[in-house]
Amino acid sequence: MNEDFVDRLRLIRSPGIGPVTYRQLMGRFGNAGAALAAVPDLARRGGGAPPRLFSREAAEREFASVEKLGAKYLVLGQGLYPRLLAELDDAPPLLIAKGRLNLLDAVTVGIVGARNASAAACRFARGLAHDLGRHHVVVVSGLARGIDTAAHDGALESGTIGVVAGGVDVFYPPENEARQKAMFERGLVIAEMPPGTEPRARHFPYRNRIIAGLSAGTVVVEAAPRSGSLITARLAVEMGREVMAVPGSPLDPRAQGCNELIRNGATLIQNAADVLEAVRPIEPRVRAAAMPFEHAPEHLNGDDALGVVEELLGPSPVPVDEIIRLSGASSGAVQMALLELDLAGRLDRHAGGRVSLRPA
Amino acid sequence: MNEDFVDRLRLIRSPGIGPVTYRQLMGRFGNAGAALAAVPDLARRGGGAPPRLFSREAAEREFASVEKLGAKYLVLGQGLYPRLLAELDDAPPLLIAKGRLNLLDAVTVGIVGARNASAAACRFARGLAHDLGRHHVVVVSGLARGIDTAAHDGALESGTIGVVAGGVDVFYPPENEARQKAMFERGLVIAEMPPGTEPRARHFPYRNRIIAGLSAGTVVVEAAPRSGSLITARLAVEMGREVMAVPGSPLDPRAQGCNELIRNGATLIQNAADVLEAVRPIEPRVRAAAMPFEHAPEHLNGDDALGVVEELLGPSPVPVDEIIRLSGASSGAVQMALLELDLAGRLDRHAGGRVSLRPA
Numbered sequence: 001m002n003e004d005f006v007d008r009l010r011l012i013r014s015p016g017i018g019p020v021t022y023r024q025l026m027g028r029f030g031n032a033g034a035a036l037a038a039v040p041d042l043a044r045r046g047g048g049a050p051p052r053l054f055s056r057e058a059a060e061r062e063f064a065s066v067e068k069l070g071a072k073y074l075v076l077g078q079g080l081y082p083r084l085l086a087e088l089d090d091a092p093p094l095l096i097a098k099g100r101l102n103l104l105d106a107v108t109v110g111i112v113g114a115r116n117a118s119a120a121a122c123r124f125a126r127g128l129a130h131d132l133g134r135h136h137v138v139v140v141s142g143l144a145r146g147i148d149t150a151a152h153d154g155a156l157e158s159g160t161i162g163v164v165a166g167g168v169d170v171f172y173p174p175e176n177e178a179r180q181k182a183m184f185e186r187g188l189v190i191a192e193m194p195p196g197t198e199p200r201a202r203h204f205p206y207r208n209r210i211i212a213g214l215s216a217g218t219v220v221v222e223a224a225p226r227s228g229s230l231i232t233a234r235l236a237v238e239m240g241r242e243v244m245a246v247p248g249s250p251l252d253p254r255a256q257g258c259n260e261l262i263r264n265g266a267t268l269i270q271n272a273a274d275v276l277e278a279v280r281p282i283e284p285r286v287r288a289a290a291m292p293f294e295h296a297p298e299h300l301n302g303d304d305a306l307g308v309v310e311e312l313l314g315p316s317p318v319p320v321d322e323i324i325r326l327s328g329a330s331s332g333a334v335q336m337a338l339l340e341l342d343l344a345g346r347l348d349r350h351a352g353g354r355v356s357l358r359p360a
Numbered sequence: 361m362n363e364d365f366v367d368r369l370r371l372i373r374s375p376g377i378g379p380v381t382y383r384q385l386m387g388r389f390g391n392a393g394a395a396l397a398a399v400p401d402l403a404r405r406g407g408g409a410p411p412r413l414f415s416r417e418a419a420e421r422e423f424a425s426v427e428k429l430g431a432k433y434l435v436l437g438q439g440l441y442p443r444l445l446a447e448l449d450d451a452p453p454l455l456i457a458k459g460r461l462n463l464l465d466a467v468t469v470g471i472v473g474a475r476n477a478s479a480a481a482c483r484f485a486r487g488l489a490h491d492l493g494r495h496h497v498v499v500v501s502g503l504a505r506g507i508d509t510a511a512h513d514g515a516l517e518s519g520t521i522g523v524v525a526g527g528v529d530v531f532y533p534p535e536n537e538a539r540q541k542a543m544f545e546r547g548l549v550i551a552e553m554p555p556g557t558e559p560r561a562r563h564f565p566y567r568n569r570i571i572a573g574l575s576a577g578t579v580v581v582e583a584a585p586r587s588g589s590l591i592t593a594r595l596a597v598e599m600g601r602e603v604m605a606v607p608g609s610p611l612d613p614r615a616q617g618c619n620e621l622i623r624n625g626a627t628l629i630q631n632a633a634d635v636l637e638a639v640r641p642i643e644p645r646v647r648a649a650a651m652p653f654e655h656a657p658e659h660l661n662g663d664d665a666l667g668v669v670e671e672l673l674g675p676s677p678v679p680v681d682e683i684i685r686l687s688g689a690s691s692g693a694v695q696m697a698l699l700e701l702d703l704a705g706r707l708d709r710h711a712g713g714r715v716s717l718r719p720a
Binding site for chain 2: 120123124246247248249250251252255256259260262263267268269270271274
């Protein structure tokens with residue numbers, strides 16, 4: 001276990017440090033060790049108590065448990081870490097993966113949909129996954145009931161990746177234990193959370209972003225309005241990936257979500273050939289995607305930007321761009337100040353890159 | 361029966377003079393009488409025998425039969441003639457209409473589809489037509505079996521227009537006799553052909569162009585690949601009208617045509633609200649469409665363009681624009697030469713405004 005890895009693991013597991021903050025700290029300080037060392041001081045400057053950093057011992061325990069499971073860590077920006085996923089602003093700094101890691105090197109397509117999908121839709125998802133597999137596409141899904149299960153089953157022979165919301169060793173739903181174990185052997189199971197983590201409601205949107213982020217495109221098969229599958233589709237759009245949907249009769253209420261997606265611009269999919277045609281323009285990015293964040297630490301200027309930024313912030317979320325414009329400080333100085341407030345537990349980050357001061 | 365009308369009727373019923381030639385003759389000569397008088401000479405100049413013009417007596421007989429049916433003529437560019445239809449290059453110069461003529465003044469939407477459509481699709485078409493009627497949309501279709509019949513039935517209360525391929529008084533298919541008679545009273549039936557004409561295979565594409573041309577948009581409900589409904593959809597695209605399609609499960613082979621239409625850009629439709637949203641941008645054209653062809657005769661120049669144009673033409677269709685460019689003559693002179701060749705029976709007109717010399 002090398003020192004840099006221990007530092008990375010400690011950094012991302014420390015309370016209050018999510019993937020975005022992690023990425024910014026790495027950008028500022030160049031490596032996880034320097035970032036860890038800087039965090040207490042940054043938090044104090046931001047006006048908060050220093051966070052309780054994840055201990056070296058805890059990191060060693062987690063590492064040992066991952067080793068014991070026969071799983072591997074994937075490190076953002078290194079080795080086998082999936083290139084398309086690394087494009088995300090909030091790409092998971094570490095993933096835990098168990099199974100055939102070489103599946104990460106293929107063209108990937110997500111297939112998601114309703115847990116209570118119709119038998120016909122499940123049959124369609126299974127057939128689509130199977131046909132995509134015959135064209136060397138690896139099928140990504142979430143190991144949930146319904147469409148996810150059908151998609152994994154259809155692609156088990158050819159290659160499939162299951163992204164779970166809890167720990168890689170936690171079976172949810174319980175009836176998928178045998179399937180998940182089969183995928184440890186013949187497919188790949190990926191988790192962002194440490195082993196043993198029971199999935200909670202708040203984990204699922206994070207899981208969904210990994211499915212969308214891993215995939216050149218995502219196919220939605222029967223999704224209820226306002227369902228998690230539609231969230232995955234929206235995330236895929238935001239990532240610039242292809243969103244595809246399987247249509248159905250307007251007389252079938254379960255087809256509504258997908259028909260609406262198509263009305264809003266998703267590509268209508270009838271078979272594997274349609275999927276292949278849709279993802280072809282994105283496929284080269286699987287390999288060509290740039291390493292997005294491993295650059296040298298920036299020169300820190302504007303030490304006194306913190307006070308200005310703090311004054312500009314209030315309880316209502318405002319775009320960071322606006323803070324930069326109003327502050328007159330450099331973008332780097334403002335980002336630094338925000339980072340300090342963040343680590344001090346005084347900043348809330350919102351959708352669309354907006355921030356607000358956390359009420360005391 | 362005024363003289364101008366008799367001349368128009370004689371002109372369009374004369375052999376070899378279709379809607380495009382009619383429009384060009386009217387453009388050149390300003391009125392049908394002058395056009396009729398010029399035709400023999402034009403044909404001779406083009407190197408053919410003068411066509412047998414439709415006689416005054418035949419025109420009077422047809423007029424009397426239309427009167428007897430209680431039907432009315434609609435004259436392109438005059439009175440109640442539908443403005444959207446008048447936009448077409450090959451708009452019918454005359455239509456025969458029986459029923460509530462005021463339906464021509466409403467916003468119109470075509471609903472077309474398979475003759476052997478599923479019961480579910482027919483139910484959907486009937487419900488859609490009914491709901492559109494509640495929003496004062498007049499539903500246009502072709503009085504065929506299946507989807508057409510369902511669409512007319514759904515909109516019979518609110519207003520529906522049936523476009524037939526044969527004469528307005530010919531019932532095809534025979535089982536639609538009662539329906540067509542009901543539409544004489546409560547709807548409107550339109551024909552391009554003279555009364556008594558039995559519909560033949562070649563009439564149906566012309567009928568389809570009238571459905572598409574009358575309508576701000578056309579909805580396709582279950583259409584087989586390479587079916588007449590898809591031809592109607594293509595014509596609507598070419599006319600700049602909205603094309604809409606009702607999706608279905610990829611597992612249902614009857615949904616293939618519509619799903620492909622959607623993949624190619626048609627708007628996915630689930631209900632009447634979707635249709636109304638789609639046609640709203642086109643609706644104002646129903647009233648605002650310009651009278652396209654009633655302008656003064658052009659000054660004829662380039663009397664000797666005929667020889668040049670004839671040399672440039674061959675058995676392979678070429679765009680008229682290219683003939684104009686290559687000839688060095690004015691557009692007017694080239695069009696005049698083409699008209700002469702056309703009337704001499706020596707020109708074939710093809711899709712996309714291309715022309716070729718007819719093999720001797």
